[in-house]
Amino acid sequence: MAEHGRRRWQLVLITSPLQGHMTPMLQLGSYLQSKGFSIIFAHSELNPPNPSNHPDFIFLSLPDNLSGTGIFSGINQFLKALNENCRPHLEKHLIQMINTQKETSEKESIVIIYDSLMFFAGNLAGDLGLPSIILRSSCAAILPSYWIIPQLHQEGRFPVQDSFLQEMIPEFHPFRYKDLPFIGLPIQEVLDLIAMISPKTPASAYICNTLECLEQSTLTQIRHHYQVPIFTIGPLHKTSPTPSTSFLEEDTSCIPWLDKQSPKSVIYVSLGSLATIDAKIATEMAWGIANSNQPFIWVVRPGSVHGCDWIEFLPEDLVSEMKVRGMIVKWAPQKDVLAHSAVGGFWSHCGWNSTLESICEGIPMLCQPFSIDQMMNARYLSYVWKMGLEMVVERGEIKSAIRRVLVSKEGEEMRRRAMEIEEQVRVAVTHGGSSRNSMNDLVEFILSL
Numbered sequence: 001m002a003e004h005g006r007r008r009w010q011l012v013l014i015t016s017p018l019q020g021h022m023t024p025m026l027q028l029g030s031y032l033q034s035k036g037f038s039i040i041f042a043h044s045e046l047n048p049p050n051p052s053n054h055p056d057f058i059f060l061s062l063p064d065n066l067s068g069t070g071i072f073s074g075i076n077q078f079l080k081a082l083n084e085n086c087r088p089h090l091e092k093h094l095i096q097m098i099n100t101q102k103e104t105s106e107k108e109s110i111v112i113i114y115d116s117l118m119f120f121a122g123n124l125a126g127d128l129g130l131p132s133i134i135l136r137s138s139c140a141a142i143l144p145s146y147w148i149i150p151q152l153h154q155e156g157r158f159p160v161q162d163s164f165l166q167e168m169i170p171e172f173h174p175f176r177y178k179d180l181p182f183i184g185l186p187i188q189e190v191l192d193l194i195a196m197i198s199p200k201t202p203a204s205a206y207i208c209n210t211l212e213c214l215e216q217s218t219l220t221q222i223r224h225h226y227q228v229p230i231f232t233i234g235p236l237h238k239t240s241p242t243p244s245t246s247f248l249e250e251d252t253s254c255i256p257w258l259d260k261q262s263p264k265s266v267i268y269v270s271l272g273s274l275a276t277i278d279a280k281i282a283t284e285m286a287w288g289i290a291n292s293n294q295p296f297i298w299v300v301r302p303g304s305v306h307g308c309d310w311i312e313f314l315p316e317d318l319v320s321e322m323k324v325r326g327m328i329v330k331w332a333p334q335k336d337v338l339a340h341s342a343v344g345g346f347w348s349h350c351g352w353n354s355t356l357e358s359i360c361e362g363i364p365m366l367c368q369p370f371s372i373d374q375m376m377n378a379r380y381l382s383y384v385w386k387m388g389l390e391m392v393v394e395r396g397e398i399k400s401a402i403r404r405v406l407v408s409k410e411g412e413e414m415r416r417r418a419m420e421i422e423e424q425v426r427v428a429v430t431h432g433g434s435s436r437n438s439m440n441d442l443v444e445f446i447l448s449l
């Protein structure tokens with residue numbers, strides 16, 4: 001445990017049960033533990049982490065009573081139930097820790113670090129007088145949207161008519177109205193959601209799984225708005241790699257298959273851990289992939305196609321034809337796939353982890369965003385970083401987009417841009433780089449609390 005004089009620090013990390021959120025929290029915990037802090041890792045019963053990968057953490061399971069309330073029952077309802085139900089157990093545990101501390105002569109600091117979706121932890125920390133830090137596992141740009149959306153609404157500029165969706169939002173460059181998170185949800189639900197997840201007690205600091213070189217102007221805006229330290233320590237899978245954190249079993253057979261493919265020839269297709277699609281869209285995807293004539297790995301997560309267990313909706317002759325040139329898997333070892341020299345493009349839903357993982361390997365992307373921050377990530381990729389193409393999900397368009405990214409001059413240029421950004425990230429995560437410095441600053445900051 002980190003000690004300064006006679007003072008000791010206990011960090012209580014509270015993760016949310018989503019794959020793209022738990023992974024960065026485990027990575028952050030590993031880093032802080034390597035710096036000597038003791039880690040209590042609190043999680044819901046839904047999607048618990050694997051304790052054997054982190055033998056030195058103390059795991060605390062929070063009864064969540066979520067039976068039947070999955071994220072697909074509606075995000076507001078899910079988050080409300082998750083936060084209300086997880087609070088009592090953590091509260092009891094923290095009070096016990098505080099009481100034990102009072103009984104001993106040793107000085108001990110308890111610091112709460114919580115995933116932004118587990119907002120109850122910030123409120124609880126405020127009630128108990130404990131310092132709290134928020135971990136943002138998405139792009140930093142989602143934070144300004146929490147004050148810009150209500151402001152646009154107040155001024156009668158949001159929601160907008162369809163004809164304005166492509167327009168840029170002047171105070172939120174480079175994003176358009178169509179890139180705003182939660183677009184498509186009824187406005188009252190969006191406002192309620194923003195109010196619910198906005199901290200009632202101001203956090204002492206924010207930790208963002210991003211980099212200065214990727215989101216510089218947004219970070220300036222956030223620092224100005226919150227007036228607390230913002231630590232940019234990403235990409236965590238490089239700054240603090242951990243063993244696999246996948247909820248699903250990875251099909252590693254795609255790696256020896258990749259070994260047999262030509263360099264930069266394979267399109268890797270994955271829509272992450274949450275997105276779901278209609279069988280009609282999935283069928284267009286299949287035809288587009290097949291008609292592109294390029295080798296591929298297509299991740300179809302079981303249950304991700306409405307009303308289907310897996311790929312039984314696809315015509316058998318199409319599946320047989322596809323298997324000649326590629327692999328359809330249920331879950332892939334994504335980071336290893338992206339790091340493989342045979343992979344030349346990533347068709348993605350543009351979740352933030354997937355975006356960072358692609359950037360770190362210099363892989364250009366085809367962007368098919370669905371919700372929350374994914375539209376913003378896709379905008380960064382296509383408009384700002386110029387290493388991504390926006391997709392239209394129709395078989396002819398898909399065929400041409402795959403060929404554009406893998407075998408055209410335009411694709412070569414996107415790859416060149418992706419590799420330039422990869423190099424900037426490499427510098428940021430090495431000794432003296434911005435992310436490394438920020439990690440050191442974070443440790444110093446925690447020790448100052």
Ligand code: UDP
Binds near residue numbers: 023332352
């Ligand atoms: N992932 C994986 N195998 C797959 C698909 C995804 O390991 O077949 C991992 C991926 O590496 C990433 C995470 O799942 O770390 C997805 O997170 P992201 O933020 O991209 O999207 P989300 O799932 O939260 O929508």
